Amino acid sequence: MATTYTQGSSEGRSWASSPRPKGRADHARNIPCRNIQIYGYCKHEKDGCMYNHDAMKTAAAPSHAENLKKRFNVESPSFTPSLPDGNGSSKTNTISPKAASAAPFTPKTAKAGLAPPAAVTRSNSAEWSNSEIPEFVPQGYQQAHQHQLSEGSSSLQDPFASYDGTGGYSESDAAAAAAAAAASINPYAQDATNSAAAAAFFQQPSAFSQPLQYHLYAPVGPHRENLLAYQRSAHDFFIAENLRQEFQRKAEASLQVLPNSNLPANIEYFHSLVPLDTSNQKNTNSFGYNSWVYKATSGKDGNVYVLRRIENFRVTNDKDIGSVKAWKRIANASMVTILDCFTTRAFGDSSLVFVTDYHPLSKTIAEQHFSSFYNPRQRAPQLLVPEQSLWGYLVQLTSALKVIHGNGLAARLISPTKVIVTNKNRIRLNCCGILDVVQPAQASTLAAQQLEDIRQIGRLMLALATNNPNAVSNAKTLEVIGRTYSERFRSIMAALMDASPVNPVSKDINTFMSNIADQVFNVFDTALHYEDAITSELYRELESSRLVRLMVKLGFINERPEFSDIGQSTGQWSETGERYYLKLFRDYVFHQVNAEGRPVVDLGHVLTSLNKLDAGSDEKIVLTSRDEQNVFVVTYKEIKRSVETAFQELSKTPRRL
Ligand SMILES: Nc1ncnc2c1ncn2[C@@H]1O[C@H](COP(=O)(O)OP(=O)(O)OP(=O)(O)O)[C@@H](O)[C@H]1O
Structure with missing residues (x-):
C-alpha cells in the first residue's frame, strides 16, 4: 500500500537519481511485481517497496519505468492530498519538506463530504462548511441493509471476527479487503452518484472497520477528577506518581544489602542478611527470649523473606517444632504467612529461625501509632485514629482470627509490636505460631487461648482508641472511648x-x-x-509494557552496523528494503522538528504512533528521508509487517564468528 515518490517537483525524479532505497533501479527496469495488495498497491519482490498498481494500470504505457515520471510524484492522482486552495484546485500542492509532520493522507474525493482536514485554512474552509455538504445517503445502502436484516442476525458481520488478535487483520480479512479494493472503493469517497462503490462499501462493512481500539490508552475508571483532555499530563499515561514512588521505595528496600556486616554470610539457604530491627535493645517480653528480625534472600528462588531469630533457644521436643506445619497451611491476607522453621548455629549460639513473608517498609502498630509514646524525643503529638480505620483494623484482625481458630489454633500474641502495617490501613498479624514452639501449651487450653485472643484484640483496639499502649481496660477507659467514638464502637x-x-x-x-x-x-x-483503583492503574501500565517490547524490537533492527549482507547482496541490511521504512519511522516518531527547526518533544505523538504500529492500524503516514529526496506513504500495518519480518530475519540469522 505504500507508495514512493520524489519530493518537491511536479515532474518527479527518476529512481536512478534518488539515493534510496536500494533496488529501486531494478523496479525501474520493469521487473514484474507480485503480491497485489489491498487497494491496488503492489509490493515489489526485489526491493519490497509498495507501488500503486491501479494508478499504473490506468495509463496506456505498460512499464513502470515509463510511468514513473508521471505516477510517482506529488502530482500523482492517488497521492495528491486534496487540500483545496482558494480556487478549489489542489493542483499546485506539493509535499512539504517537513512531510514527516504532515497531516494524515486525505483522499482527493473527501472534498465531497468529509470534514475539512486540519491543514485547511480559514479562507478555504468555507468550501467545507456543513451548509454546502449534502447529507450523505449512500445509494444501495437501503438494499444492502435490508438484505442483511432479512438473512437474520447471523449474517451481520461480527466486528471482532476479522481481528486476528495480534494487532492486525487476518489473512481472510485482507483478502476481503483486497476484493473490496478491486472495486476501486475508497471508503471515504462519499460520492452519492457512484452507486456501485457505495453499494460495495456497505456490503463489506467489516473490510473497512478498524480493529478494536484497544491500543489506545483505555480510560478505565474509576476517575476521581473530571479532567479535560488538555489538563492531562504525561503522568496520566502511566502509573500514578505517588504509587510509583511508593512501589519504588519498597523495591529499593527489598533489594537493600549490607556489604560490610558482621552477620553470617549464609543461614541455611539464605544469604544477604539485613537487620530490620529499628533498635538493638531487645527485650524478652514477647517470647521469653530475645528475638531479631532480618531480611534475607533465598538461594533457592532468589526471593526476599524475613528470618525471625529466637536467640539461645534449644528444641527439647521435636513435636513442638512440628506444630509449625499447621501454621504453614494457613493463608490469610491479614496474617504474615509462615513458610519454614529451622534451628541454626550460624549465629554462634543455638537459634531457632522462623521464615515468613517479607512486606517491605512495613511498620509495627507500635511504630506507626505510638512512636511518640516510645520515643519521647519525638514531640509531635500522635493523632487519634479515625473510627473508620479502627473498624478496618478490627475486621482484618477478626478475619485472621477466624481462620486461625477455624484451624484449631490460637494466635496467642496480638500486641502493638506483633501486628504490622504493610500499607495504608492494611495490617497483618505477625509472629503467629512462635509461642506454640517456644512455649508449648496443653491442647485442653485451646478454647481459653482462643477467648484470650479475642480479649487481646480488645486491648489492642483500646490502646489505639485511647492513643495509649498501656491503656487499662476498665469502665473509665470505655467512657473515654464513648466520648470520642460512636456508641456502637464503645459497646463492641x-x-x-x-x-x-x-x-x-x-x-x-x-x-x-x-x-x-x-x-x-x-x-x-x-x-x-481499592481493587478497582489499582486495576485502573494497571491498565495504564498495560500499554507501556507492550510499547517497551516494540521499541526493543525497533532498537534491534535500526542502525544495525554489522550483518551488512543479510537479505541483500549489497548495502547495509538495516538501511535497505522494508527496513528503510523503519529507519524513517524512527525519525517520524522521535526526531521530528517543528517549522522553526526545533525538536518536537511530544510524548503523546510517540505513544500514539507506537500504539498504532503495535495494533497494525490501516492509517497512512508520510515518511520523509533525511535528505528530503524521498517520501513514502505507508500504513502502520505495513510498518508492523516490516518490523516482524526484519526481527524474524535477525533472530533466525546463524551465529557469526
Ligand atoms: N514480615 C515482615 N516484613 C517486613 N518487615 C517486618 C516483618 N516483620 C517485622 N518487620 C519489621 O521488623 C521490625 C522489628 O519487628 P519486631 O516484631 O521485632 O518489632 P519490635 O518492636 O522490635 O518488637 P520486640 O520488642 O518484640 O522485639 C519492625 O519495624 C517491623 O515492621
Missing part, C-alpha cells in the same frame, strides 16, 4: 474485653464476626474500591 469494645463463653456477642470469633457484619461489609466495599 466492651464486648471484646469481656469475651467469655457466656457473652452473647463475643463468646467465640464466629459469633463476634456476625455481630460486626455491617462493618465487615463496609470494609469489604472499601477493599473493592
Whole structure:
C-alpha cells in the first residue's frame, strides 16, 4: 500500500537519481511485481517497496519505468492530498519538506463530504462548511441493509471476527479487503452518484472497520477528577506518581544489602542478611527470649523473606517444632504467612529461625501509632485514629482470627509490636505460631487461648482508641472511648474485653464476626474500591509494557552496523528494503522538528504512533528521508509487517564468528 515518490517537483525524479532505497533501479527496469495488495498497491519482490498498481494500470504505457515520471510524484492522482486552495484546485500542492509532520493522507474525493482536514485554512474552509455538504445517503445502502436484516442476525458481520488478535487483520480479512479494493472503493469517497462503490462499501462493512481500539490508552475508571483532555499530563499515561514512588521505595528496600556486616554470610539457604530491627535493645517480653528480625534472600528462588531469630533457644521436643506445619497451611491476607522453621548455629549460639513473608517498609502498630509514646524525643503529638480505620483494623484482625481458630489454633500474641502495617490501613498479624514452639501449651487450653485472643484484640483496639499502649481496660477507659467514638464502637469494645463463653456477642470469633457484619461489609466495599483503583492503574501500565517490547524490537533492527549482507547482496541490511521504512519511522516518531527547526518533544505523538504500529492500524503516514529526496506513504500495518519480518530475519540469522 505504500507508495514512493520524489519530493518537491511536479515532474518527479527518476529512481536512478534518488539515493534510496536500494533496488529501486531494478523496479525501474520493469521487473514484474507480485503480491497485489489491498487497494491496488503492489509490493515489489526485489526491493519490497509498495507501488500503486491501479494508478499504473490506468495509463496506456505498460512499464513502470515509463510511468514513473508521471505516477510517482506529488502530482500523482492517488497521492495528491486534496487540500483545496482558494480556487478549489489542489493542483499546485506539493509535499512539504517537513512531510514527516504532515497531516494524515486525505483522499482527493473527501472534498465531497468529509470534514475539512486540519491543514485547511480559514479562507478555504468555507468550501467545507456543513451548509454546502449534502447529507450523505449512500445509494444501495437501503438494499444492502435490508438484505442483511432479512438473512437474520447471523449474517451481520461480527466486528471482532476479522481481528486476528495480534494487532492486525487476518489473512481472510485482507483478502476481503483486497476484493473490496478491486472495486476501486475508497471508503471515504462519499460520492452519492457512484452507486456501485457505495453499494460495495456497505456490503463489506467489516473490510473497512478498524480493529478494536484497544491500543489506545483505555480510560478505565474509576476517575476521581473530571479532567479535560488538555489538563492531562504525561503522568496520566502511566502509573500514578505517588504509587510509583511508593512501589519504588519498597523495591529499593527489598533489594537493600549490607556489604560490610558482621552477620553470617549464609543461614541455611539464605544469604544477604539485613537487620530490620529499628533498635538493638531487645527485650524478652514477647517470647521469653530475645528475638531479631532480618531480611534475607533465598538461594533457592532468589526471593526476599524475613528470618525471625529466637536467640539461645534449644528444641527439647521435636513435636513442638512440628506444630509449625499447621501454621504453614494457613493463608490469610491479614496474617504474615509462615513458610519454614529451622534451628541454626550460624549465629554462634543455638537459634531457632522462623521464615515468613517479607512486606517491605512495613511498620509495627507500635511504630506507626505510638512512636511518640516510645520515643519521647519525638514531640509531635500522635493523632487519634479515625473510627473508620479502627473498624478496618478490627475486621482484618477478626478475619485472621477466624481462620486461625477455624484451624484449631490460637494466635496467642496480638500486641502493638506483633501486628504490622504493610500499607495504608492494611495490617497483618505477625509472629503467629512462635509461642506454640517456644512455649508449648496443653491442647485442653485451646478454647481459653482462643477467648484470650479475642480479649487481646480488645486491648489492642483500646490502646489505639485511647492513643495509649498501656491503656487499662476498665469502665473509665470505655467512657473515654464513648466520648470520642460512636456508641456502637464503645459497646463492641466492651464486648471484646469481656469475651467469655457466656457473652452473647463475643463468646467465640464466629459469633463476634456476625455481630460486626455491617462493618465487615463496609470494609469489604472499601477493599473493592481499592481493587478497582489499582486495576485502573494497571491498565495504564498495560500499554507501556507492550510499547517497551516494540521499541526493543525497533532498537534491534535500526542502525544495525554489522550483518551488512543479510537479505541483500549489497548495502547495509538495516538501511535497505522494508527496513528503510523503519529507519524513517524512527525519525517520524522521535526526531521530528517543528517549522522553526526545533525538536518536537511530544510524548503523546510517540505513544500514539507506537500504539498504532503495535495494533497494525490501516492509517497512512508520510515518511520523509533525511535528505528530503524521498517520501513514502505507508500504513502502520505495513510498518508492523516490516518490523516482524526484519526481527524474524535477525533472530533466525546463524551465529557469526
Ligand atoms: N514480615 C515482615 N516484613 C517486613 N518487615 C517486618 C516483618 N516483620 C517485622 N518487620 C519489621 O521488623 C521490625 C522489628 O519487628 P519486631 O516484631 O521485632 O518489632 P519490635 O518492636 O522490635 O518488637 P520486640 O520488642 O518484640 O522485639 C519492625 O519495624 C517491623 O515492621
